[in-house]
Amino acid sequence: MGVRVIQENCLSEDSSWGEDSTDSDVSSEGKVEHLDVHFSKQKYPHTSYPRYHVVRRLTVNNSALETLRSHLCTYNPPKKYGDCLNILLFGMVAAGKSATINTFLSALDPSGRTINCVPTGAHPDSFTTKLKSYKSNSLQFWDTVGWDSLKDVDKTKKLLTMILEGRVPPGTNLQDFNPHSDGAQNPVIPKNVIHGVAFTFNTFTMEDINLDLMKQFQDLQTIVSQKDIYNIVIGTNFDRLRIPEKSYNRIYENRKLKRKFAMLSDYTGMKKHTMFAVSNELKGDKIEKTKCILALYILKNIVKNIDPSSKFKRQNTAEAGNLK
Structure with missing residues (x-):
């Protein structure tokens, strides 16, 4: 296993999950505008990024959900970012990077239909x-090789640096790519520069990650932070923790998930309020409401922390009970 047990008393501050913008934002006229999700506020110590509140419960009505989706789909980034925000999904093999992209694309689809354009699972191209x-409108998601499959630690660090800088052309086979010899030949492609990174971890197998890999992850996260790129952790596969679906709208209060994120925070140094949960088990032709909310909530967080000038119009919140 390689990871020490997190004691129960470590959960005493486990409410500090789900950092996002506040449950209210200031409009251009200086008025407070309520957003679509019901939160409790809690300020965090000053960092280079906005830190605002804790999620207690995801409660959103259909109208608010559709408006949030619409705002994300019609979002126009500042000119300095180009035509879109580039969000890199970076994680180990089988962490759920590709599946999370499918979930994001499904949540952003105007009709909420499930989209599986990224190969996953038993698909022959899933590795x-x-x-x-x-790309979905002005949000572009980047999928890449599992960093633990590259073996060469120095190559992994150099490769991540080049991807962040937009110096690796799309379609490049990263297993064969030699950043040490090819790096000087790859100029920056401005439209491919990464603006945000979502480190993905499989919550179901998290205890199996040994300390050497955790230390390597710390180094990779440091590279991203030193470039002042906003980064979060996305915990995937929480469905397999046997958390009842009726509890998904209170997922950030679930002790099993808290314990997982407490362990990850302890060994990576990342704050728990930068960690989010997503469900990638899509059933039927349309993404389920709570799974859609969790995905859109993550995307709203990413957009507003990369671009603090982004605004979300006033929305009415409603206690929705156990969302389905």
């Missing part, structure tokens, strides 16, 4: 070896 991008 990602190339740098690929998938």
Whole structure:
């Protein structure tokens, strides 16, 4: 296993999950505008990024959900970012990077239909070896090889640096790519520069990660932070923790998930309020409401922390009980 047990008393401050913008934002006229999700506020110590509140319960009505989706789909980034925000999904093999992109694309789809354009699971192309991008309006998601499959630690660090800088052309086979010899030949492609990173971890197998890999992850996260790139952790596969679906709208209060994130925070140094949960088990033709909310909530957090000038119009919140 390689990871020490997190004691129960470590959960005493476990409410500090789900950092996002506040449950209210200031409009251009200086008026407070309520957003679509019901939160309790809690300020965090000053950092280079906005830190605002704690999620207690995801409660959103259908109208608010559709408006949030619409705002994300019609979002126009500042000119300095180009035509879109580039969000890199970076994680180990089988961490759920590709599946999370499918979930994001499904949540952003105007009709909420499930989208599976990124190969996952038993698909013969599910083992990602190339740098690929998938765009939904002004949000572009980048899928890449599992960093633990590269073996060479120095190569992994150099490769991540080059991807962040937009110096690795899309379609590049990352298993064969030699950043030490090819790096000087790869100029920056401005439209491919990464603006945000979502480190993905499989919550179901998290205890199996040994300390050497955790230390390597710390180094990778440091590279991202030193470039002043906003980064979060996305915990995938929480469905397999046997958390009842009726509890998904209170997922950030669940002790099993808290314990997982407490362990990850303890060994990576990342704050728990930068950790989010997503469900990638899509059933039927449309994404389920709570799974859609969790995905859109993550995306709203990413957008507003990369671009603090982004605004979300006033929305009415409603206690929705156990969302389905």
